[in-house]
Amino acid sequence: MADEVGWERLSLAAVAGRLGVRLPSLYKHIASLEALRTEVRVLGLQELGEAMTAAAVGRSGSDALVAVADAYRGYVLEHPGRYAATLAAPLGDHPAHVQAAAAVLRVVEAILDGYGLAADDTVDAVRSLRALLHGFVSLEAAGGFRMPVDVDRSFRRLVAGFDATLQSWAAAATAP
Amino acid sequence: MADEVGWERLSLAAVAGRLGVRLPSLYKHIASLEALRTEVRVLGLQELGEAMTAAAVGRSGSDALVAVADAYRGYVLEHPGRYAATLAAPLGDHPAHVQAAAAVLRVVEAILDGYGLAADDTVDAVRSLRALLHGFVSLEAAGGFRMPVDVDRSFRRLVAGFDATLQSWAAAATAP
DNA sequence: CTTGCTTGGCTATCTGCATTAGCTTTAATG
């Protein structure tokens, strides 16, 4: 439902209607709207992590970067509501949430490891990659790319450019 | 108020309370909550455009890119609610909204012009830059960068990397 | 069989917010 009506418009009334049940009946299964939202948040983060992990296995370096970027974008385009959910709250409470977030971070770090970056560079690279992926994909999902120009191509070039940046960082690290 | 309580939590009840007035009295000044939100959206986009334009005057190339990127990030950190508002709806209706969005696009295109990109590259570059800026800044505003590492530095390096990417695109365009 | 418990629905009710209708006050204008 989050994917269909949008994360912000997810309501218990709509869920109850969809299930052919009165609204209060839902409270036999969930504690509150906020609790339901938290579950969707966790689900989204877990699925996103799984998609990224699956894309990364058996690849390394630029290959892995491109594959994971595509998997990330693919998940968001397929499940925009669930993805929006993953960003809605700064975790901290739910253990499964924290765990799922750590899994995503692990994949990203594994990819970047393949570039042989200096320790100082890794955090910057993680932040940059997250920013890149999240920015592109959320603008795309929000309908921000109106020009009649191939969006796939723009994404590919953005990722390729970042790949080049990572390689230049790595080169600077090995031969300072 | 959007900046203080968050864009999602902006409510007429809160506005009325802040103004020391009963809720229905607001309808003498606005048509609805949605109308108020639209005004905040337009305001945010206008202010963002002004900040970017101001940063761009008198600069070009990498200088302009860095200055505008800093202005963008600065505006969002100062006015997170207003910035979130600018992204909430895909314009289309309000003329001032469309105009403000065009102004932002103009600044970005002016900067990229300075790099001497091929026509084909411009759209990709605009999209990439928007993705970069929006992604970094919205993750930062959402509290996504928890590591105890200088966020300013990460942002500077991300922008510098993109600057290098643009230069490589330009080089490929002039000498194919 | 029957007693009794769990499950999962229900109605009724309360709260908070957006909205509309209609009244009143204030102050500027003629």
Place this chain on the structure above:
DNA sequence: CATTAAAGCTAATGCAGATAGCCAAGCAAG
């Protein structure tokens, strides 16, 4: 001084979330 527009108010409606408490179906144990 009368009129009128601006801007407040109360009252009432509708909807969403939440809570309390009731009820029927299914099933286990006696």
